[in-house]
Amino acid sequence: MLKKRFTIKRVIIILSLVLVYSAAMNYIRVLAKSTVLSDVSFDSDSATAISDEITDDGIETESLSEEAAEVVRYYDSQIQKIDIDSYEIFAPVTTEVTAVTTVSETTEIITTTAPPETSATTAGTTVTTTTAATTTVTTTTEATTTEEDVEVDEDEDVDIDDESEAEVEEDDSSSSLLYSISSTTSYANDNLNNGKSYKNETLTVYDSSSGRYVTGNAFDIVCQVTYSEVGTSMEEETIKAQAVAVYTYIKYYEAKGEYASVSLKSNPPDKIIKCVEAVDGLAMYYDGEYILAVYCAATAGVTCSSENVWGGDREYLQSVVSEYDFLDTDNYGRVTTYTAEELKKKIESKTNITLSDNYENWIQILSYTDGGYVGNIAIDGNTTAKVSGTERTLTAYVFRTYILSIRSTCFTVSYSNGVFTFVTYGYGHGVGMSQEGANLYAIYGGYSFDQILHHYYTGITIA
Numbered sequence: 001m002l003k004k005r006f007t008i009k010r011v012i013i014i015l016s017l018v019l020v021y022s023a024a025m026n027y028i029r030v031l032a033k034s035t036v037l038s039d040v041s042f043d044s045d046s047a048t049a050i051s052d053e054i055t056d057d058g059i060e061t062e063s064l065s066e067e068a069a070e071v072v073r074y075y076d077s078q079i080q081k082i083d084i085d086s087y088e089i090f091a092p093v094t095t096e097v098t099a100v101t102t103v104s105e106t107t108e109i110i111t112t113t114a115p116p117e118t119s120a121t122t123a124g125t126t127v128t129t130t131t132a133a134t135t136t137v138t139t140t141t142e143a144t145t146t147e148e149d150v151e152v153d154e155d156e157d158v159d160i161d162d163e164s165e166a167e168v169e170e171d172d173s174s175s176s177l178l179y180s181i182s183s184t185t186s187y188a189n190d191n192l193n194n195g196k197s198y199k200n201e202t203l204t205v206y207d208s209s210s211g212r213y214v215t216g217n218a219f220d221i222v223c224q225v226t227y228s229e230v231g232t233s234m235e236e237e238t239i240k241a242q243a244v245a246v247y248t249y250i251k252y253y254e255a256k257g258e259y260a261s262v263s264l265k266s267n268p269p270d271k272i273i274k275c276v277e278a279v280d281g282l283a284m285y286y287d288g289e290y291i292l293a294v295y296c297a298a299t300a301g302v303t304c305s306s307e308n309v310w311g312g313d314r315e316y317l318q319s320v321v322s323e324y325d326f327l328d329t330d331n332y333g334r335v336t337t338y339t340a341e342e343l344k345k346k347i348e349s350k351t352n353i354t355l356s357d358n359y360e361n362w363i364q365i366l367s368y369t370d371g372g373y374v375g376n377i378a379i380d381g382n383t384t385a386k387v388s389g390t391e392r393t394l395t396a397y398v399f400r401t402y403i404l405s406i407r408s409t410c411f412t413v414s415y416s417n418g419v420f421t422f423v424t425y426g427y428g429h430g431v432g433m434s435q436e437g438a439n440l441y442a443i444y445g446g447y448s449f450d451q452i453l454h455h456y457y458t459g460i461t462i463a
Contacts, residue, residue, distance in 0.1 A: 192282065197219070198276070198280055198281060201219075203218045219280065224268055225250075225263065225265075226246050226275070228263040229435065237452065239275040240275045242433075244293075252293065255290055283462070286457075286461070291317075292314065294431050295428075295435060296433075299371075300325065300426040301325050301371060303431060303432065303434060304369065304370050304430035305431070308373070315459055334427075336406060336424065339419055340420065343362065344362075347379060351379070353382050360415050362379060363378075363420070364381075379399075387402045396409035397409055411425070434456065438452045441455065
């Protein structure tokens with residue numbers, strides 16, 4: 001009997017202890033949950049600390065409870081978003097500089113420049129070309145060129161049958177005769193299927209890239225020069241036009257008993273070979289003779305006549321509109337700056353002129369020629385100077401070629417706070433075919449290679 005009462009009492013005690021323990025554990029769980037919830041309702045600093053701790057300690061979210069892991073992931077994503085937004089990488093940025101005041105030696109300038117307006121009279125009809133302002137980027141105080149730039153701009157010192165450089169006179173009426181064609185124009189005198197082939201000839205040229213004379217199959221040489229000049233990114237019709245111009249240029253000098261100076265680039269790809277094959281055997285003629293088929297990288301929207309650049313008028317090298325060249329933002333409206341010290345060093349080292357301290361008198365434009373290209377200039381009041389050992393009239397061509405190496409003779413120049421700013425339009429001498437212009441005519445005008453050639457070389461026959 002005593003043993004039975006003891007057993008019941010013991011069970012009651014044990015059950016009481018279990019109930020107390022359970023109640024205590026439930027209370028502790030509720031208290032802990034409340035504490036955790038108050039802890040995870042952090043501000044951003046607390047969230048950053050937890051995220052950093054997890055990252056630094058290498059703790060994976062899998063080791064946390066699902067609720068805690070979700071909280072950490074959420075705040076971590078918000079922290080990353082804040083970091084990205086703080087750099088404003090999605091915000092559009094527009095920078096426009098309308099005037100140049102001070103420029104350091106390596107400063108790049110981004111500017112919006114309104115191109116010059118060109119007007120011309122053709123067969124009694126006035127043509128006015130005004131191009132929208134073009135945003136351009138550029139350069140450092142030294143005019144730099146890439147290897148490709150050099151290749152497309154080689155034909156600077158062109159021999160005009162030993163004629164002396166003619167002074168460019170200010171004549172607004174005679175310098176504005178421009179020619180234009182329609183993309184649907186065809187030419188009855190052309191013979192585009194003459195049965196000839198470059199492959200049946202051997203040519204010798206001077207390779208300016210290697211400094212040696214090269215003799216080889218004419219087809220191979222035309223392919224290599226064409227590849228060097230325009231590469232493979234241009235339209236096929238442009239490449240074809242370039243190939244015909246290259247062959248004609250070489251044959252012009254051969255007919256004179258001389259060797260053309262060109263740049264060869266080995267291993268032309270299939271695209272180049274295919275385009276040369278499409279015009280194989282063709283050349284340009286004027287009065288039955290090969291023409292001086294010069295070309296340049298780009299123009300100011302109008303090409304120059306040979307007379308206004310080198311002296312010596314050629315009927316097929318007249319000034320023509322190059323309608324789309326303003327789209328070539330690498331060369332149209334390009335800004336180049338020189339400090340007064342840099343410009344002084346260049347001028348005095350390449351001429352017999354000693355400059356005064358009157359900076360604003362250093363470069364003066366005296367006249368203009370075709371389409372806004374600069375004609376004659378004065379350097380600190382001098383209209384002639386000894387340049388490269390020869391007394392020369394100071395034309396924009398002489399200035400660009402022998403003194404400063406700016407990209408074009410179509411330019412504006414200004415001086416402010418010790419800095420000269422040149423804005424150039426086009427790249428090269430500006431005579432004959434514009435390579436960029438030809439490509440844009442193919443793209444936007446739908447021109448075929450023969451229409452391109454007839455546009456830039458007036459009155460010629462292709463056969």
